[in-house]
Structures are given as structure tokens and as C-alpha cells.
Amino acid sequence: ALGFTHRFVPGTAAGTPPLLLLHGTGGDETDLLSLGRSLVPGAALLAPRGPVLENGMPRFFRRLAEGVFDEADVRRRAADLADFVARARAAYGLAAPVAVGFSNGANIAAALLLLHPDVLAGAVLLRPMLPLTASAPVDLAGRPVLMLSGAADPIVPAANAAALAQRLRDGGARVSHETLPTGHGLSQADVARASAWLAA
Ligand code: MLT
Numbered sequence: 001a002l003g004f005t006h007r008f009v010p011g012t013a014a015g016t017p018p019l020l021l022l023h024g025t026g027g028d029e030t031d032l033l034s035l036g037r038s039l040v041p042g043a044a045l046l047a048p049r050g051p052v053l054e055n056g057m058p059r060f061f062r063r064l065a066e067g068v069f070d071e072a073d074v075r076r077r078a079a080d081l082a083d084f085v086a087r088a089r090a091a092y093g094l095a096a097p098v099a100v101g102f103s104n105g106a107n108i109a110a111a112l113l114l115l116h117p118d119v120l121a122g123a124v125l126l127r128p129m130l131p132l133t134a135s136a137p138v139d140l141a142g143r144p145v146l147m148l149s150g151a152a153d154p155i156v157p158a159a160n161a162a163a164l165a166q167r168l169r170d171g172g173a174r175v176s177h178e179t180l181p182t183g184h185g186l187s188q189a190d191v192a193r194a195s196a197w198l199a200a
């Protein structure tokens with residue numbers, strides 16, 4: 001057992017990094033498969049289900065209120081997810097994945113970058129927040145990160161997303177942070193921007 005309920009879709013395009021698909025609150029391991037297929041046709045897809053339940057809704061870590069995180073749990077769950085990725089890479093013969101995370105899934109991907117910088121080859125963070133008020137300096141060694149925020153997002157304050165971009169840049173990540181004219185939900189512009197960025 002790899003430790004997480006998950007879906008794995010083998011890749012068909014050689015040399016394409018696998019995508020680690022991380023769903024938002026209330027999603028599951030099937031949620032982002034079609035997004036993954038349209039973002040990078042032929043990429044292997046690895047999609048775990050968040051192991052924490054909030055009123056029956058799967059998530060990747062506990063929160064105390066909307067936007068207020070249980071940071072001890074963030075650290076514990078990020079370590080568990082890092083272990084899962086290592087086991088899945090060995091079991092399925094995968095290169096280091098690029099995370100594609102939405103909302104709570106973007107936040108655990110950000111925690112992986114800040115706490116376990118060798119796990120991800122890069123990341124697309126859709127509506128992310130800073131998952132940890134403080135974290136030790138980290139060496140992200142030029143890792144490419146695309147952050148897409150929503151100008152009218154009622155959950156993520158602009159300053160919070162900007163602080164995440166800064167924290168990642170402080171670690172040496174190459175961060176592109178764009179704000180789209182939308183709310184917390186995904187739009188066609190997210191798919192267009194993310195697929196263009198992933199192709200480049
Ligand atoms: C979170 O809890 O990670 C953020 O509030 C985003 C969400 O899941 O709504």
C-alpha cells in the first residue's frame with residue numbers, strides 16, 4: 001500500500017514529467033484527472049485523495065477556520081504526502097512530478113515546496129495561500145512555480161498570495177505569479193495559462 005487512496009494514469013508521452021494532481025476541499029482522486037489530461041496530454045497522472053475529512057469533505061490538512069490552518073497538521077500531512085510521492089515514484093517508475101493543485105491542494109503543494117523542496121520538479125498553484133506562518137530557509141534551486149490568483153477571490157487575500165510568492169522566491173524558486181479577473185473557482189483562463197506555462 002502506498003499510504004493514500006489514489007488514482008494513477010500511466011503516461012504515454014516519453015520525457016513528459018508526471019503531474020501530481022491535488023484537489024480542493026470536498027474533491028477526490030478523480031476530480032482533476034480531466035484537467036490533468038487537458039493540461040499535458042500524455043503525461044502520467046498521480047492523484048491522491050486528501051486523507052483529512054472536514055464534515056465528510058476530503059482535504060489535505062486540518063484547518064481551524066476558513067483560511068486559518070492547523071500548522072502542526074500541515075507539517076505532518078506534508079511529510080506523509082512526501083512519503084507517498086516517493087513510494088509511488090518507486091512503484092510506478094516515475095520522475096519527480098510537477099504538482100497541479102487547486103485551493104487546499106495548492107496549499108499542500110506549497111507546503112511540500114517549503115518543507116520538502118526535493119519532492120516536486122515544479123508546481124502550478126491555483127488559488128494558493130501561504131500554508132505556514134513561518135518556515136525554515138529552504139533551497140528550491142530554481143524550481144519553476146506558476147501561481148494563479150483570482151482578483152475577486154473571497155477566500156485568499158491578495159497580500160497572502162503575494163507573501164507566498166515572496167517566500168518561494170526567497171528560497172530560490174522561479175515564480176510567475178499572475179492574477180486573473182475571477183474568483184476562487186477555476187476559469188478557462190486558468191487552463192489556458194497553466195497549459196501554456198507547462199508547455200514552455
Ligand atoms: C484551505 O483550507 O486550504 C483554504 O481555505 C482553501 C480551501 O480549501 O477552501
